[in-house]
Amino acid sequence: MPAPISEEQSRLDRAALLDAAERLFCERGFQAVGMDEVRAASGLPLKRIYRLFAAKEDLAVAMLKRRDRRWRGSLAAHVEQVPDPRERVLAVFDWLAEWFAEPGFRGCVRVNAHGELGSSSEAVLAEVRSHKRAFHDQIAVWVHAAGAPVAEPVLLLAEGAIVTAGITGDPAPARHARAAAATLLGTP
CATH class of the missing domain: 1.10.357.10 (Tetracycline Repressor, domain 2)
Structure with missing residues (x-):
């Protein structure tokens, strides 16, 4: 069983995810960017991304x-x-x-x-x-x-x-x- 993720790691992952999403959404638009691209740009697995934000819309709003x-x-x-x-x-x-x-x-x-x-x-x-x-x-x-x-x-x-x-x-x-x-x- 993997170790639980600390609050600090969650904060860092959230910031990395928001940075990647912002860069991609601003460069290419919201609809043109898929979650696989956000995953690749952030370096986070999709499972982790969806634990932080249940949907792409939630990520966009954040x-x-x-x-x-x-x-x-x-x-x-x-x-x-x-x-x-x-x-x-x-x-x-x-x-x-x-x-x-x-x-x-x-x-x-x-x-x-x-x-x-x-x-x-x-x-x-x-x-x-x-x-x-x-x-x-x-x-x-x-x-x-x-x-x-x-x-x-x-x-x-x-x-x-x-x-x-x-x-x-x-x-x-x-x-x-x-x-x-x-x-x-x-x-x-």
Whole structure:
């Protein structure tokens, strides 16, 4: 009988599995990637994978949740180091420009997940909507602190820049959206 798996080993296996799934799902999409590919990329046996996540959908949702925490945390860390509230809002677009310029940028994995699975997976749809609400709320806090009643238009500029950059492969939409947001916020 094999030795029981420690909590630490479970944590490491889960992280390796989520890393592999994220890389594959982001590069190739959710439906195109089979669990055998996830197994090969993670180095974990399928039996272990299915003990950690009962279904591919569960793995996808866990990956989206983990990526959301990391993505929004990185954005907040960048934006909140800017002292001026108006410039803090504009820093959102500076951060987006850096993200868009990263090698392998393929757009928002949540938008991609919604396009692939949103109509067939309630769990994925719920996670995508949760991320979008949280991103909205983050933007709204920063815009309101700048004293401008334009949270919705600023959010739409950010979301539009993300989708456009993902499709075109060009980081310029962040710069264009930043200029439009500056206009909406008015002169300091």
